[in-house]
Amino acid sequence: MYAYEAKKFNLPSLDGISDESVKQHIGLYEGYVKNFNAISAKLVEYAADTEKNAHALSELIRRKSFEFDGMRLHEHYFEQFEGGPKAFDESSPLGTAFAQGYHGHFNEYFKAIGSMRGPGWAILYYDTVGKQFQAGFAGEQHQGHFVTLPIILALDVWEHAFILDYGAAGKGKYIEAFFKNLNWGVMEKRFAEMQQ
Ligand SMILES: [Fe+2]
Numbered sequence: 423m424y425a426y427e428a429k430k431f432n433l434p435s436l437d438g439i440s441d442e443s444v445k446q447h448i449g450l451y452e453g454y455v456k457n458f459n460a461i462s463a464k465l466v467e468y469a470a471d472t473e474k475n476a477h478a479l480s481e482l483i484r485r486k487s488f489e490f491d492g493m494r495l496h497e498h499y500f501e502q503f504e505g506g507p508k509a510f511d512e513s514s515p516l517g518t519a520f521a522q523g524y525h526g527h528f529n530e531y532f533k534a535i536g537s538m539r540g541p542g543w544a545i546l547y548y549d550t551v552g553k554q555f556q557a558g559f560a561g562e563q564h565q566g567h568f569v570t571l572p573i574i575l576a577l578d579v580w581e582h583a584f585i586l587d588y589g590a591a592g593k594g595k596y597i598e599a600f601f602k603n604l605n606w607g608v609m610e611k612r613f614a615e616m617q618q
Contacts, residue, residue, distance in 0.1 A: 423466060425459045426493065428452040428472040431500040437507075438599030443586040448500070450582060454492035461486050495543055498576040501608055516574075516606075516613040523555050527599060532577070535559050536597045541580045547571035548616050574612050598610045 430452065435441060461482050468475035468482070511517050520528045524597035538559050547556045547568045556568045577600055584596030 423462055425462075426455050426547075428455040429497055429500075432502070432504050433500065434506045436503060436599070436603045437582075438587070439596070439603060440587050443584070446586065447496075447578075447583060451493070451496035451500070453494065454489050458486070458489035458493055461489060462604060477515050487564045488562060491560070491567075495560075495563050495576050495578070497571055499578050502575070502605060503603050505607060507603050508607045510604075510606045511610070514559075515604075515617070516564045516610045519555070519613070532557060532575070533597050533601075536577045536579045536600075537593060538579075542566075544577040545573055546575040548574050548613065550616055572612070572616055573611050574616075 431448070433444060436444060455554065460589065465479065465482055465486070468479040472479060512521065520526070524531055532544055532546065535557055538544075541562055542565075543560045543563055545558055545560055545567075548554075549556055549568070549571050555574070556571060558566060558568055560566045579593060579597070581590060581593075584592050587599075588595045
């Protein structure tokens with residue numbers, strides 16, 4: 423069984439998201455990696471006698487995608503800050519596609535999704551079949567995904583992402599800080615890879 427290892431992120435100090443908040447957040451990410459590996463190992467044991475382990479097995483199967491999606495989404499999230507902030511380039515292929523898909527209002531639209539109530543993620547996917555974006559809200563981190571679609575941008579809007587810096591009512595300020603720190607080169611690279 424393959425055991426995942428927590429990635430290390432080369433992050434600069436962020437503007438408006440404190441080092442302490444990032445440190446605690448990365449600790450949570452590492453917890454998802456650890457839990458996913460532990461659940462996977464346990465399920466191998468349970469598979470030996472599915473009848474005897476039926477209840478425990480069904481509980482862990484439900485939790486498994488929660489842990490996996492938490493792991494993978496946080497990797498997308500932190501990578502978006504690596505290399506330091508780089509402004510969105512309207513003349514890039516991603517910029518051109520946004521202009522067609524969102525009439526230049528992508529940020530506002532995505533911020534509105536991020537501001538929805540409840541723990542979850544605002545996620546921008548790209549459908550290479552329809553050649554169009556799908557922006558959505560994944561409840562917690564495993565519900566409401568657009569299956570098979572690769573992810574361009576992932577915004578964590580769980581309280582743990584902002585409560586230390588902004589308090590429970592600070593989601594809006596945190597989302598502004600998130601956008602300020604993005605390296606759009608990362609998203610442009612993801613989009614370019616999806617065209618291949
Ligand atoms: Fe998170």
